[in-house]
Amino acid sequence: MDKKQSEALPPEVSLPRLLRLRQVLQDRGLDGAFISQPENRRYLSGFTGSSGWLVILEKEAWLITDFRYWEQARQEAPHFELVRLVDRMDQLMTKLAERLGERRIGFESTHITVDEHQRWMAGDGPVTWVPEKNLVEPLRAVKDEGEIERIRRAAALTDEALAYGLSQVHPGMTEEDLAWVMERYMREHGAEGVAFEFIIAGGPKGALPHAHPGPDPLPTGQPIVIDMGACVDGYRSDMTRTVCLGEPEDPDTFWTVYNTVLSAQEAAIAQIRPGMSGSEADALARDVIARAGYGDAFGHSLGHGVGLAIHEAPRLGRLSEDRLEPGMVITVEPGIYLPEWGGVRIEDLAVVREDGLEILSHASKDPILSGDW
Ligand code: ZN
């Protein structure tokens, strides 16, 4: 059971989500959906337990879970009919197949394992199971104001945790120490956890965009990439800052790279609008970096959606055809990575609004931390 007091997802939030899913089902010629992906399950039902399945039909919505979660499921997902799982999952699938009758039910093909699939499909019954992708994910991409509020709180806590962490940096402090100081701050100030394992990468390690904090002391005079986020009421935040303890050893490269990344980010933030594709948004930053001669050193996408999951729709990348819409929450995170030197990435979290981006990350972008290093 989650430690937190269980809270129901109000009907004015849950029912429109079910309605939108039913429209998707109708468009795809399906009579129902079998939802197993955890964030999709939570989004539709409000159920936060770690084990359970949803069946959404034209007029019914079932939540299947085992005895550990019955009370929690009843409280959190009051408009779902609770189906108590007492048998093994494959036995349940046989019973479900009978109860569903001659319906075509979409299941989340990117989520279940080959093994589960074989065992389920072995069950007899008139139901037809149809593999489907992106049944719920596109619905999750556009957030309501309640979701944005949770993300805003997670982002504010991330700003605060970074400021606190940087105020505690002292000579010899390791990447791991700094990660823990910031994680503890988040947990002590209302986060249920971190949004993902932080990335803290000093010096040449920063050239690996996903390096994890290690026992190395934070270097002085070199870029340190800090990528972090909090989880508040299930919703995540994501922010990166690059800092330098004292003046950079190699000021020419440092400032050229830092200012190029910052200009690329500012260009994207100023120009992203709803209606653009993910690739058009990506190009706004990528062109700035390419013009400065670092095109090959920006090897990842400009950004991604954030919500119940740290990476979700839409994608902002060279090949993305996703269309930006008001209410989407995205990151804008250009970077330049030079092997043996290090990396600079600057990432803000933002809401797509009718007239452009509303930025949720407010931590300083002045990279130099003065002190006695
Ligand atoms: Zn990040």
Ligand code: ZN
């Ligand atoms: Zn990110």
